[in-house]
Amino acid sequence: MSGAHTVVAIDGPAGSGKSSVSRAAARELGFDYQDSGAAYRALAWYVLDAGIDTEDADAVIAALDGFPYTIGIDPDDYFVRVGDTDVTEAIREPRITAVVSHIARVPAVRVRMVELFRSVIAASIRPGIVTEGRDITTVVSPQAQVRILLTASEEARMARRSAEITGQSASDVGKQLSSRDAQDSKVVDFMNAADGVHTVDSTHLDFDQTVSAVVDLVRSTVE
Numbered sequence: 001m002s003g004a005h006t007v008v009a010i011d012g013p014a015g016s017g018k019s020s021v022s023r024a025a026a027r028e029l030g031f032d033y034q035d036s037g038a039a040y041r042a043l044a045w046y047v048l049d050a051g052i053d054t055e056d057a058d059a060v061i062a063a064l065d066g067f068p069y070t071i072g073i074d075p076d077d078y079f080v081r082v083g084d085t086d087v088t089e090a091i092r093e094p095r096i097t098a099v100v101s102h103i104a105r106v107p108a109v110r111v112r113m114v115e116l117f118r119s120v121i122a123a124s125i126r127p128g129i130v131t132e133g134r135d136i137t138t139v140v141s142p143q144a145q146v147r148i149l150l151t152a153s154e155e156a157r158m159a160r161r162s163a164e165i166t167g168q169s170a171s172d173v174g175k176q177l178s179s180r181d182a183q184d185s186k187v188v189d190f191m192n193a194a195d196g197v198h199t200v201d202s203t204h205l206d207f208d209q210t211v212s213a214v215v216d217l218v219r220s221t222v223e
């Protein structure tokens with residue numbers, strides 16, 4: 001691997017494996033790992049906690065100024081905090097997933113988030129960082145040495161997501177996943193690979209094969 005700090009940008013739709021695959025790939029590469037969706041989710045949690053309507057864009061923007069967000073970027077020590085509260089698990093709750101797109105569609109929120117993600121990338125002291133989300137290959141880090149669109153068929157993504165969620169029917173989980181993609185797609189394009197972005201389609205790959213595909217791509221590009 002070259003001596004320069006390597007930035008790996010990964011985008012993709014909900015349930016495509018961005019967080020789990022990116023974290024495992026970062027671990028294997030000895031890189032940091034940044035989950036950008038966690039910041040939008042944590043802001044949604046913070047806004048709900050303050051009793052603010054997530055559809056009130058002005059109130060959400062006002063909340064940004066005091067948003068005390070921290071994230072762990074060591075893939076072996078992942079956490080998300082808002083102030084002193086550990087929200088690592090809470091931000092995955094369905095009540096957050098249901099409203100996070102309201103927050104993410106506000107342009108002023110996106111501007112602040114892009115600044116935040118870039119500052120985390122700049123602060124990374126490992127040989128590289130894998131950052132994943134929806135607009136990392138196109139907006140946050142279009143100059144990243146390695147840019148990947150991680151995808152899988154909607155059927156595969158729904159099956160994987162419903163396998164990890166208990167207490168909700170597969171059909172409800174599937175509807176929520178496609179509805180969130182539809183809302184998020186109005187704001188950024190994470191369904192089509194931009195010029196220079198490699199597509200990794202995991203529909204017919206198992207988890208380890210997908211991680212290997214990402215790691216091999218990084219090594220072959222950077223070495």
Ligand SMILES: Nc1ncnc2c1ncn2[C@@H]1O[C@H](COP(=O)(O)OP(=O)(O)OP(=O)(O)O)[C@@H](O)[C@H]1O
Nearest residue numbers: 014015016017018019020160164202205206207210
């Ligand atoms: N290639 C694969 N084969 C089988 N299961 C996979 C594969 N890739 C990921 N998974 C599993 O699919 C599920 C969804 O993955 P993950 O949460 O990483 O997706 P995501 O893209 O980050 O989703 P979201 O955007 O909704 O947060 C997890 O249970 C993960 O272990």
Ligand SMILES: Nc1ccn([C@@H]2O[C@H](COP(=O)(O)O)[C@@H](O)[C@H]2O)c(=O)n1
Nearest residue numbers: 036037038040100101104133134135184
């Ligand atoms: N770069 C990003 C990352 C995320 N979002 C928004 O956050 C939501 C949660 O993301 P997950 O990856 O944790 O599912 C997602 O649905 C988007 O609304 C984003 O806009 N840009």
